[in-house]
Amino acid sequence: MKGSILIKNASELVTCHGYEPKAGKDMSDLHIIKNGAVVIEDGIIKAVGKTDDILKEYDENKYTVIDAYNKAVLPGFVDSHTHFVFGGYRAEEFSWRIEGVSYMDIMNRGGGIVNSVEGTKKATKQELIELGKKRLDSMLSFGVTSVEGKSGYGLDFDTEIKQLEVMEELNKIHPMDIYTTFLGAHAVPKNYKGRTDEFIDYIIEEVMPVVAEKKLAEFCDVFCEKNVFSIEQSRKLLLEARKLGMKLKLHADEIVQLGGSELAAELNAISADHLLQASDEGIKAMAKAKVITTLLPATAFSLKEDFARGRYMIDNGCAVALASDLNPGSCFTESIPLIFALATLYMNMSVEEAITALTINGAAAVDKADIIGSIDVGKKGDVIILEHPSYKFIPYHIGVSVVEKVIKGGMLVFDKA
């Protein structure tokens, strides 16, 4: 049977068990089974348990068998915040940033996101598919089996739709599962300079209804930031998106403390992301409203900003997710090892919390904790096998991926060996 695999003898089967996000102290519990086994049939997890017990019930000869002796097995990672479909690069801007020019200064000089908008407009759909495919392949090699992808490098009808259609196509042809987000309000395009309200109305009236009607995006996001979109503009846009059936996300309190965290709580958004400047009240409100707080440490690192207060968020009952934010500007990396290094060494998150943040809580950030993010019966057969016997090697081998094999929907899709 296609997509049927039996993995046995795992020194640690790190299940991350659960069908809901984990908040606060619960983030530390990985639900590990020693000498564990998993059975996947037809792409779906059929059984999870001790190897001895599983082999009594399931006939090895009926499956492709992987012996994970002396290796740890985990759920595939869920990268719940990326902008992986874009044309053109901004290496020049990166070197300016190294010299000390700030991200916002580059934006105010007419660079930044609108620069990538030009590159994305120029690129054909086929070119974007080829680029996207390469980026997904790289993510897969780090153990990512599901990814969220945003539009937002179009800022006009044709290009926003093109970006979303590229992801729709990639979802069909690539093993990775892609969950899509409409981020039409990512920046104010040049032709709307000084007319932000009108641009918001354009997005609401002209673009969003078609995105919803064609079912091109499950989520709607907005860059809620000083000099980009205000709290009021963000609220207006998100409420319209909700009316059209989209779930809500926000780029919130990244550079300036604007109150995006409070807005996310008020709107019961699925997630609020970045949060470098989130206030104490905003953090507590998000914990109460069960908004996933998605932290993107590689972006803070790349922008040379202070990291988000992950420790404080967990201690105050938030469900924290970690994601890459892969994009051509603020954070051109899809490196999962880098995220682990930063989260554990600089954000005072434990290894266990970081793993929860990239598995079950990442799944929750795309509203999919019921089908991905843990090794549980009934979920997709997405698992990774490490080169080492313990999950503790993940941050320990700094900046290097310890993922040996990636199984997506019961199929071996990456093998280092």
Ligand code: NIG
């Ligand atoms: O998540 N903050 C806004 N958007 C992206 C950056 C996009 C870009 O610079 O191209 C982010 O960091």
Ligand code: FE
């Ligand atoms: Fe982002």
